[in-house]
Amino acid sequence: MRKVLVTGGAGFIGSTLTQALLERGFEVVCLDDFNDYYNPEFKRANVAGFVGHPGWKLVEGDIRDAALVEEVYRRHGISVTVHLAARAGVRPSIREPRLYEEVNCLGTLNLLEAAHRWGAYTFIFGSSSSVYGVNSKVPFSEDDPITCPVSPYAATKRAGELLCFTYHHLYGLKVTCLRFFTVYGPRQRPEMAVYHFAERLSRGQAVPRFGDGSTARDYTYIDDIVAGILAALDGDAAFEIVNLGGSRTTTLAELIQLIAARLGVPPRVEELPLQPGDVPITYADVSKAKRLWGWEPKVSIEEGIDRFIDWYNRERRR
Numbered sequence: 001m002r003k004v005l006v007t008g009g010a011g012f013i014g015s016t017l018t019q020a021l022l023e024r025g026f027e028v029v030c031l032d033d034f035n036d037y038y039n040p041e042f043k044r045a046n047v048a049g050f051v052g053h054p055g056w057k058l059v060e061g062d063i064r065d066a067a068l069v070e071e072v073y074r075r076h077g078i079s080v081t082v083h084l085a086a087r088a089g090v091r092p093s094i095r096e097p098r099l100y101e102e103v104n105c106l107g108t109l110n111l112l113e114a115a116h117r118w119g120a121y122t123f124i125f126g127s128s129s130s131v132y133g134v135n136s137k138v139p140f141s142e143d144d145p146i147t148c149p150v151s152p153y154a155a156t157k158r159a160g161e162l163l164c165f166t167y168h169h170l171y172g173l174k175v176t177c178l179r180f181f182t183v184y185g186p187r188q189r190p191e192m193a194v195y196h197f198a199e200r201l202s203r204g205q206a207v208p209r210f211g212d213g214s215t216a217r218d219y220t221y222i223d224d225i226v227a228g229i230l231a232a233l234d235g236d237a238a239f240e241i242v243n244l245g246g247s248r249t250t251t252l253a254e255l256i257q258l259i260a261a262r263l264g265v266p267p268r269v270e271e272l273p274l275q276p277g278d279v280p281i282t283y284a285d286v287s288k289a290k291r292l293w294g295w296e297p298k299v300s301i302e303e304g305i306d307r308f309i310d311w312y313n314r315e316r317r318r
């Protein structure tokens with residue numbers, strides 16, 4: 001059975017993926033530093049159900065620590081890496097660019113280097129739609145030129161993709177870089193729009209709306225992302241960059257309306273200016289994922305928000 005290292009395995013996407021991998025009989029090693037970018041208690045709760053599972057091991061540590069990363073590959077006999085650990089978030093990356101560079105670039109380099117040295121040839125990298133920057137052509141396709149990232153976060157994710165290519169070229173690592181488009185669903189990071197808006201609206205507070213509400217995002221439900229990661233694992237490509245997105249756009253104003261309607265509260269907003277680093281639109285062309293793996297997004301934004309609000313209400317009661 002292949003042993004999978006999931007970096008960031010206590011986070012939103014990593015812990016949901018881990019659940020699916022364990023159900024498929026994979027052994028999973030989680031490497032996560034439980035940092036306080038958001039409340040680490042959320043991350044402890046994400047992995048609580050795995051504790052004691054014979055197929056799951058936890059290594060608490062930092063991917064910036066090259067010796068520790070080497071030791072994880074050596075000790076655990078890893079053959080597959082799903083690299084999701086990162087500092088995520090556009091706006092905080094403008095405040096702390098060095099931290100983003102260290103974790104997202106140096107950390108990725110440490111993993112690629114150890115994967116190559118210890119013969120772990122399959123490598124999946126969690127990239128981001130933010131690499132497209134202010135792309136005037138929609139939907140965004142993997143062949144679009146991407147030379148204008150507009151935040152340090154976006155630049156570090158693109159740098160990660162480039163490092164992945166280098167390790168594929170030099171050492172034959174089989175790498176798939178997945179560009180996730182705004183992921184939401186149960187266990188979502190609490191500072192992200194869907195969660196944050198649900199929290200404020202359910203407390204009777206206004207939602208901070210940056211801009212006039214016309215900025216649009218391609219929202220992707222977590223189960224579709226997990227299905228895409230599993231498809232990439234099975235696909236075992238030599239080197240590919242692949243979009244995973246809902247392939248439909250929702251404006252900020254529509255999102256706020258939708259969440260408020262599902263919560264049964266009025267959609268109160270506080271209007272604020274657009275933020276540096278924000279892009280007007282993200283929109284995925286997912287034809288490559290369909291061609292390679294038959295992957296398509298299955299969960300509409302309406303259904304996904306329903307599922308999220310059900311989970312959120314249950315969590316709130318707990």
Ligand SMILES: NC(=O)c1ccc[n+]([C@@H]2O[C@H](COP(=O)([O-])OP(=O)(O)OC[C@H]3O[C@@H](n4cnc5c(N)ncnc54)[C@H](O)[C@@H]3O)[C@@H](O)[C@H]2O)c1
Nearest residue numbers: 008011012013032033034062063084085086128180182183
């Ligand atoms: N959620 C999205 O909408 C989205 C969109 C595009 C790309 N991504 C990418 O997907 C990945 C997972 O995102 P997420 O939303 O699950 O975020 P998350 O913050 O919930 O998960 C990331 C995990 O990585 C861990 N981590 C961070 N720095 C680390 C370090 N130095 N050493 C070890 N562990 C560290 C964190 O503690 C966290 O548990 C990230 O790489 C992110 O950039 C996410």
